Amino acid sequence: MERGYRSVAIDGPAGAGKSTMAKRLAGALNFLYVDTGAIYRTVGLAAFQSGTAPGDRAGVSALLPGLDIGLAHGADGLQHMSLNGADVTEEIRRHEISAYASGVSALPEVRAFLLERQRALARTHDVIMDGRDIGTVVLPRADVKIFLTAAPEARARRRYEELLARGQSADYPAVLRDLLERDERDSSRAAAPLRQAEDAVLVDTTGLSLEESFSLLLETVRGRLGA
Ligand code: DC
Numbered sequence: 001m002e003r004g005y006r007s008v009a010i011d012g013p014a015g016a017g018k019s020t021m022a023k024r025l026a027g028a029l030n031f032l033y034v035d036t037g038a039i040y041r042t043v044g045l046a047a048f049q050s051g052t053a054p055g056d057r058a059g060v061s062a063l064l065p066g067l068d069i070g071l072a073h074g075a076d077g078l079q080h081m082s083l084n085g086a087d088v089t090e091e092i093r094r095h096e097i098s099a100y101a102s103g104v105s106a107l108p109e110v111r112a113f114l115l116e117r118q119r120a121l122a123r124t125h126d127v128i129m130d131g132r133d134i135g136t137v138v139l140p141r142a143d144v145k146i147f148l149t150a151a152p153e154a155r156a157r158r159r160y161e162e163l164l165a166r167g168q169s170a171d172y173p174a175v176l177r178d179l180l181e182r183d184e185r186d187s188s189r190a191a192a193p194l195r196q197a198e199d200a201v202l203v204d205t206t207g208l209s210l211e212e213s214f215s216l217l218l219e220t221v222r223g224r225l226g227a
């Protein structure tokens with residue numbers, strides 16, 4: 001059986017710091033960082049642009065065959081996304097696209113459409129992949145599984161500051177409310193809901209600084225990889 005590439009799965013709710021941590025871990029370990037949320041966001045953006053409601057199962061399914069979703073890792077290690085030839089790396093981060101991404105990601109057709117693509121990356125690279133169902137569905141045999149979480153208020157505060165840093169207007173109570181709604185939707189859906197894999201290590205970063213979180217994660221991942 002072919003083996004050789006290693007994989008680290010990081011799952012958890014919105015705003016837990018998955019992408020920040022996964023990006024840094026990937027740099028430290030020289031693994032490819034794969035942000036699967038960005039792929040769902042690109043499908044969400046496609047629904048938004050076409051005026052299709054994210055919960056419109058038939059409408060969103062009909063869009064899928066026509067979507068040209070590009071994923072490229074630049075020399076900077078960053079994951080750039082394109083939709084039908086246009087670079088949408090920045091646009092998919094818009095606040096209203098989060099709800100669209102969460103909505104379309106609940107549709108089994110969308111998950112099936114993206115599953116093989118995610119697995120293919122792990123067959124050809126050492127990967128650190130973050131998302132909601134990486135340890136449970138996409139890479140059930142990942143070498144290391146982390147479930148990264150933090151209290152909702154801490155996660156909402158980080159998201160709020162992230163939006164401000166990007167120059168977007170933001171309102172903390174609204175960010176917290178949207179985050180709780182999204183957690184609920186991502187966790188309660190029937191198709192690949194957000195949940196901790198049985199063999200995942202739980203890391204709660206509520207009281208930890210970025211540096212403390214990173215050190216803890218790097219130690220955990222290195223220990224498990226034997227690296
Ligand atoms: O990680 P994120 O906030 O960029 O993800 C956007 C949405 O995509 C999130 O609300 C749920 C969905 N998602 C998913 O269902 N499965 C994944 N593996 C990654 C993201």
